[in-house]
Amino acid sequence: MKDKVLMKGNEALAEAAIRGGCRYYFGYPITPQNEVPAYMSKRLPEVGGVFIQAESETASINMVYGACASGARAMTSSSSPGISLMQEGISYIAGSEVPAVIINVMRGGPGLGNISPSQADYLQSVKGGGHGDYNVIIFAPSTVQELADYAYDSFDVAFKYRNPVMILADGVLGQISEGVILPEFKEIKDAPEWALGKGKERNIIRSLFLNPEDRLTTHNIHLQEKYRRIEKEIQYFEEYKCEDAEYLIVAYGTTSRICKSAIDNMRNNGIKIGLFRPISLWPFPYAKLKENAASKETLFVVEMAYNQLEQDVRIGVEGAAPIERLNKLGGSVFNEEEIVDFISNSITLKGNKYVG
Amino acid sequence: MSDKKYLYKKTAVLTDKSSHYCPGCSHGLVHKMLAEIIEEFGIQKKTIFVAPVGCAVLLYDYIDCDTLEAAHGRAPASATGIKRSNPDNVVIAYQGDGDLLAIGMAETIHAANRGENITVIFINNAIYGMTGGQMAPTTLVGQKTLTTPLGRNPSNEGYPIGACELLNTLTAPYFIERCKVNSSKTAIYTKKVLKKAITNQMNNKGYSFVEILSNCNTNWGMTPLDANKWIDENVEKIFPVKNFRDGDAK
Numbered sequence: 001m002k003d004k005v006l007m008k009g010n011e012a013l014a015e016a017a018i019r020g021g022c023r024y025y026f027g028y029p030i031t032p033q034n035e036v037p038a039y040m041s042k043r044l045p046e047v048g049g050v051f052i053q054a055e056s057e058t059a060s061i062n063m064v065y066g067a068c069a070s071g072a073r074a075m076t077s078s079s080s081p082g083i084s085l086m087q088e089g090i091s092y093i094a095g096s097e098v099p100a101v102i103i104n105v106m107r108g109g110p111g112l113g114n115i116s117p118s119q120a121d122y123l124q125s126v127k128g129g130g131h132g133d134y135n136v137i138i139f140a141p142s143t144v145q146e147l148a149d150y151a152y153d154s155f156d157v158a159f160k161y162r163n164p165v166m167i168l169a170d171g172v173l174g175q176i177s178e179g180v181i182l183p184e185f186k187e188i189k190d191a192p193e194w195a196l197g198k199g200k201e202r203n204i205i206r207s208l209f210l211n212p213e214d215r216l217t218t219h220n221i222h223l224q225e226k227y228r229r230i231e232k233e234i235q236y237f238e239e240y241k242c243e244d245a246e247y248l249i250v251a252y253g254t255t256s257r258i259c260k261s262a263i264d265n266m267r268n269n270g271i272k273i274g275l276f277r278p279i280s281l282w283p284f285p286y287a288k289l290k291e292n293a294a295s296k297e298t299l300f301v302v303e304m305a306y307n308q309l310e311q312d313v314r315i316g317v318e319g320a321a322p323i324e325r326l327n328k329l330g331g332s333v334f335n336e337e338e339i340v341d342f343i344s345n346s347i348t349l350k351g352n353k354y355v356g
Numbered sequence: 357m358s359d360k361k362y363l364y365k366k367t368a369v370l371t372d373k374s375s376h377y378c379p380g381c382s383h384g385l386v387h388k389m390l391a392e393i394i395e396e397f398g399i400q401k402k403t404i405f406v407a408p409v410g411c412a413v414l415l416y417d418y419i420d421c422d423t424l425e426a427a428h429g430r431a432p433a434s435a436t437g438i439k440r441s442n443p444d445n446v447v448i449a450y451q452g453d454g455d456l457l458a459i460g461m462a463e464t465i466h467a468a469n470r471g472e473n474i475t476v477i478f479i480n481n482a483i484y485g486m487t488g489g490q491m492a493p494t495t496l497v498g499q500k501t502l503t504t505p506l507g508r509n510p511s512n513e514g515y516p517i518g519a520c521e522l523l524n525t526l527t528a529p530y531f532i533e534r535c536k537v538n539s540s541k542t543a544i545y546t547k548k549v550l551k552k553a554i555t556n557q558m559n560n561k562g563y564s565f566v567e568i569l570s571n572c573n574t575n576w577g578m579t580p581l582d583a584n585k586w587i588d589e590n591v592e593k594i595f596p597v598k599n600f601r602d603g604d605a606k
Contacts, residue, residue, distance in 0.1 A: 024440060026436075055463065058463075059430070059433040062426065062433035062434045063433045063434065063440075066426075066434035066438040067438065068437075069437075069438065074441065089427060197404050197438075197442050199422070203422045205424045206407075208425055
């Protein structure tokens, strides 16, 4: 049995990434993720890796592009405004089918916003973000343990599909300290055959397709076939007290944890309510959500954003249940009571039998 | 059997594909010289090019080496990522003036300032070629382009930027030189400079930068011969051809 250690989310994800094989980190300072580059700058040289503080987020993502294109396990991390700057590079990485791991510790926006936790980059992350038809695999952890676990596994996923993977965290997860069991150091095999300088044959990593014989249409069809395969193979979610539930909350990340407490509280008052938590936000577990939504009185979408997660919930539910929204805007976090109050009141207004 | 003796043969590092470059353009000549050096050094399998956005984006169609196609201006950042994770490979970033000095200025300066052990080849033709002849950071004062139809006017567009002069203010770069390839004599000399810039990297000396004054006869609206003459008579006056720094000479 491995020991549990107390770690800050940002540091736990950095250590877990190293244990998952990451040896190259390129990043630019931005709050609330500054512990990631600070940790990497100290830790990577100890394991024979390289840390570079880049001149910008734009440079960071293009350094990751170069390193991963030559088969190295490299990553970057940032927070919302910085992730916006990286979108062009992420599009190139997706278009060139290069693996990469990107961490977004979301903060309030738009613009410079603030440095508090937020979930307002949902649509940017799951619907593309940059130019062109492409998808980034998005994992949304809700605890420091999960943050570490997904940081650890993301490199395998990224290299398996030759696709960028983003971990969508928020300021709470980055800053909170929790007990975490760190995974074992992973042994990384030789770089893949397709990588620059690593192939028996010549390798070109590119996203430009001008000639009739290698048309961009064909390349896009190939990408879409890959995305359909990923959709079949990655469907991560958690169901909490859903078996007998008459009402359902849909929430992810930090918000989902607060919702769990609210659910326990409401269940003490006799409200049969559960949680559906998508963990892979792309691919979104639409089918499983619909299955859960089918027999429910009402779905409550709770997010630190306005109508972002909800758009995917509506796609998944396809009208199978009424949907209500509870939003927290501008980089602030829900408390349990306001979720309990909102849902209880909503149920009461509908003349529900449980709340008087 | 033939007893023909070749005095000159196309290097095997160049593919057989016909180039999309305009007749007389300097890109073809610089590609050929780089390919010949790579063959001579026996480093074809270990050389990784970083292609820019611009006319040379299709560099990998002609030079038979592993290549990364970079985003516009980001070649030095991507070259950094490649080189840091593959220190034994020879990494060559090949860029034009818009790529290197406009959109990619930050990446250019900071890769040089870190002393990245890479070789940067800078094709300065004082114009945006691929997009049809717009003003570049190196466009001369008074030079007419698609976006300076009356000629570059310093009161509105500022002055041409000297890449070598700028980089020479930094401590880290090992080698900085500006060359031209508008005659056999200058081309032969430039090839020696390119060899040196690649040798520096192979000897782990650090950042080497070679600027090559090039023509863009199509967008300059000149014949190739007139364009080459214009380099001597006008471009070189603003961008003096010389060695700015040679770490070996210290």
